[in-house]
Amino acid sequence: IPNVASDAENIRRNAEALKSMMERRGIRTRLLETSGPPMVYGELPAAGATTTLLFYAHYDGQPVDPSKWVGQDPFRPILRTGRLEAGGEVIAFPERRAYDPEWRIYGRSASDDKMPIVALLAALDALKAVGSRPTVNLKFLFEGDEEASSPNLERVLRDHARLLRSDLVLMVDGPEHPSLRPTLVFGARGITTARVTVYGPTRPLHSGHYGNWAPNPAQRLASLVASMKDESGRVLIEGWYDDVVPLSDEERAAIAAIPGERPESFGFAEPEGGAGAARLERIALPSLNVRGLASGWVGEDARTLVPDSAVAEFDLRLVPNVDPNRQVDRLIEHIRRQGYHVVTESPDSATRARYPKIARVERGDGGYPATRTPFSHPVARRVVEAVTAASAEPPVLMPMMGGSVPAVWFPKVLGTNVLLLPLVNPDNNQHAENENLRIGNLFEGIATVAAVMRLAPSAATTDR
Numbered sequence: 066i067p068n069v070a071s072d073a074e075n076i077r078r079n080a081e082a083l084k085s086m087m088e089r090r091g092i093r094t095r096l097l098e099t100s101g102p103p104m105v106y107g108e109l110p111a112a113g114a115t116t117t118l119l120f121y122a123h124y125d126g127q128p129v130d131p132s133k134w135v136g137q138d139p140f141r142p143i144l145r146t147g148r149l150e151a152g153g154e155v156i157a158f159p160e161r162r163a164y165d166p167e168w169r170i171y172g173r174s175a176s177d178d179k180m181p182i183v184a185l186l187a188a189l190d191a192l193k194a195v196g197s198r199p200t201v202n203l204k205f206l207f208e209g210d211e212e213a214s215s216p217n218l219e220r221v222l223r224d225h226a227r228l229l230r231s232d233l234v235l236m237v238d239g240p241e242h243p244s245l246r247p248t249l250v251f252g253a254r255g256i257t258t259a260r261v262t263v264y265g266p267t268r269p270l271h272s273g274h275y276g277n278w279a280p281n282p283a284q285r286l287a288s289l290v291a292s293m294k295d296e297s298g299r300v301l302i303e304g305w306y307d308d309v310v311p312l313s314d315e316e317r318a319a320i321a322a323i324p325g326e327r328p329e330s331f332g333f334a335e336p337e338g339g340a341g342a343a344r345l346e347r348i349a350l351p352s353l354n355v356r357g358l359a360s361g362w363v364g365e366d367a368r369t370l371v372p373d374s375a376v377a378e379f380d381l382r383l384v385p386n387v388d389p390n391r392q393v394d395r396l397i398e399h400i401r402r403q404g405y406h407v408v409t410e411s412p413d414s415a416t417r418a419r420y421p422k423i424a425r426v427e428r429g430d431g432g433y434p435a436t437r438t439p440f441s442h443p444v445a446r447r448v449v450e451a452v453t454a455a456s457a458e459p460p461v462l463m464p465m466m467g468g469s470v471p472a473v474w475f476p477k478v479l480g481t482n483v484l485l486l487p488l489v490n491p492d493n494n495q496h497a498e499n500e501n502l503r504i505g506n507l508f509e510g511i512a513t514v515a516a517v518m519r520l521a522p523s524a525a526t527t528d529r
Contacts, residue, residue, distance in 0.1 A: 067140045068174055070125040070210040076102045079124050083182070083207055090189050092205065097225060099217035102209025106228065109189075109203040116444060116520060117202040119231035119481070122181045122238060123211030126174035133498035134171075142172030148492070149499055166505025175502040176493035181237035182207060184488055184507060188515040199518040204231055211238075214430070215471040222478040233444040234475045235517065239468060239487035240495070241506070244324050247452050247460040247513055250485035251316075251445070252437030254348065255383035256469035258429030259393050261400065262376045263289065263422075264412060269361070269370040279371045283360035285422065286375035289403055293353055293396075298337025300353045302399040308386045312349050315440045316464040320345045323461050348467040351392065352382040382469065383435045393428055400424050436473040437465060438482040445484045447520050452486075455516035488513065 066082060067075040080096055083105045087094040092107035102125060129139040136155065137143050145153035147167050156168075185205065192198055206229065208218060222229060241248035265282035266275070294300055312320070326344055328336050336342045360375035362368050381392050397407055406420035409427065416423065438445055440462070452460050472483040488510035489495075490503035 068124060068126045068179075069128050070102055070213045071128075073102075076125060076209050080105050080209060083124060086186055087205065090186055092189075092203075097221055099210075099221060101213070101217055104209060104217070104221055105205070105207040106225070107205040109199065109205075111199045111202050114200060114202045115522070116447075117204060117231040118444075118517070118520075119204040119206060119229060119234045119475075120185055121206050121208070121234055121236045121475075122185070123178045123208040124174075124182060125209050125212050126177065126179075127212050127496045129173050130498065135499055137171060139173040139498075139500075142170050142175060145169045145171060145501075148501070164504050164508075166503065166508070168504040169501040170504065170507075171499060171501045173500055175500055176240070176489035177495035177500065178211070178238050180502050180507055181488050181510065184510040184514050185237065187511045188518060191511060191515050192518065197519065200522065201518065201520050202231075203518065204229065211471065214432075215474075218471050219474045219478060222474050226479055229479060231479075231481055233442070233448070234472075234479075234481050234483045235448070236470060236472055236483055236485045237488055237514070238470055239466060239485060240489050240491040240493060241487045242323065242461040242463070243326065243491045244461065245490070245506075246458045247456045247509075248463065248487050249445075249449055249452060249460050250463045250466045250487065251440060252385065252465040253435060253470045253472045253483075253485060254352075254465060254467060255387070255389060255433050255435035255473060257381050257383065257389035257393060257432030259379045259381065259396060260376060260425075260427040260429070261286070261289070261379065262374055262425040262427075263405075264374050264417065264425075265371060266373055267414075267417070269368075269373050272369045272371050275371055280421075281371050282375040283372050286358070286360065286377055289400065289405070289424070290355060290358075290377055292403055293399065297339055298347075300351070302353070302395050303402075304395050305351060305353070305392070308388070308391075309350060309384055310386045310437075312346070312464055313440070316349075317346075319440070319462040319464060323463065344467075345463060345465070348382070349384060349465050351384050351387050352380075353396070354380045354382065356380050382467070384465065385435045385437045387435065389432045389434060390428075393426075397426050400426065433469070433471055434473045434477075435465075435469075436476055436483055438484055440464075442482050442484075444520075445482065448484060448486075448517055451516045451520050452513055455512055486513070486517070 066078050068079050080103045084094045087107045092109045094107040096103040147153035263282040263286040266279045270279050357378040361372035405422045405424040408425050475481045475483050490506045494500045
């Protein structure tokens with residue numbers, strides 16, 4: 066079923082289908098209506114249980130450009146014998162037979178984020194098939210507009226706080242570690258965005274007649290952006306790192322135990338931070354990423370002109386205790402220190418005549434802070450023990466994930482810590498064309514989730 070959040074008819078079909086799938090498994094289910102797509106809530110109590118887990122996932126997906134998908138409609142899944150790039154061939158979906166773990170399902174949201182929902186429900190089926198059942202109370206919350214920045218999540222958590230109470234939130238979203246070992250992530254970076262526009266003449270001018278006289282906004286913007294970071298990648302904006310909560314010794318030890326990643330496999334020789342810099346330590350710091358630059362014309366369209374303006378788009382990844390608005394304030398103050406008059410709207414002629422250097426800064430919509438759960442959290446430790454016992458290899462424990470998910474609203478609104486349990490393959494092409502799911506990850510994910518649903522009892526938790 067197509068699942069772009071703005072497609073109201075089909076997103077409602079997804080919600081109703083999920084409700085039906087859950088009810089067939091004995092889950093008490095209801096739709097929590099919002100101003101956009103409904104959230105699907107369900108609960109499955111366990112007799113005598115004193116621990117409650119809330120599983121979160123999202124059922125919406127990214128928009129698609131069908132022309133960029135190879136050999137398929139993005140919303141009609143196909144099965145391949147392996148990765149498309151490795152020559153995986155299309156085969157029919159088998160009814161009942163042995164499977165190859167390297168087979169891939171191709172289709173929008175195959176990995177992000179329909180697979181985890183299917184794994185959760187299939188885990189209940191698997192437990193029932195062997196005469197077992199969950200040992201903890203289970204709650205489920207499936208969001209319908211996460212890919213649209215979760216505009217309704219905070220309000221839903223506030224409006225239904227009692228209903229959504231739990232001892233730990235498990236977010237089954239995102240890719241596991243490239244080693245394909247089970248992965249548990251204790252935090253997620255927050256995010257905010259900003260757009261900076263630098264102005265030159267009111268219209269593009271002939272570079273022969275006016276070059277060396279009319280100020281060039283592209284060059285000025287390049288210098289401005291260059292002033293924000295040094296050669297090692299450290300952000301030079303004053304106060305950028307002031308509020309950062311350092312990693313604990315236990316978190317640093319966990320990072321040291323994780324298999325490293327080779328920069329050359331990504332096409333570069335040395336990472337920011339210098340040779341040997343660990344990616345997981347780097348993402349424990351707030352970032353300033355230039356996600357796009359635009360000015361004038363390039364390639365076959367290049368013209369001998371001085372551009373009239375230049376634009377830089379930034380995303381700012383956040384770590385715990387770093388406030389989104391305050392971080393943008395620091396960016397603005399840095400721009401002022403470089404001699405720019407900062408405005409929030411397009412400058413009028415009087416402003417252009419008065420100030421030699423003008424920059425417009427627009428704050429992005431939405432965004433949210435980061436969150437991180439301590440390694441010592443009692444229920445999180447029990448989840449780690451369950452995943453470890455069910456796996457042939459020890460799980461990867463990560464203090465933070467590099468991406469941003471709306472995890473912060475659970476501790477901020479409900480006071481409940483979050484643990485991320487990513488299940489899908491890291492090469493799944495999420496958000497891009499030819500998104501795919503490795504079949505081995507599906508079945509391994511089902512086993513992992515089933516183990517978590519059967520946590521060992523503990524007297525340290527409270528009844529929910």
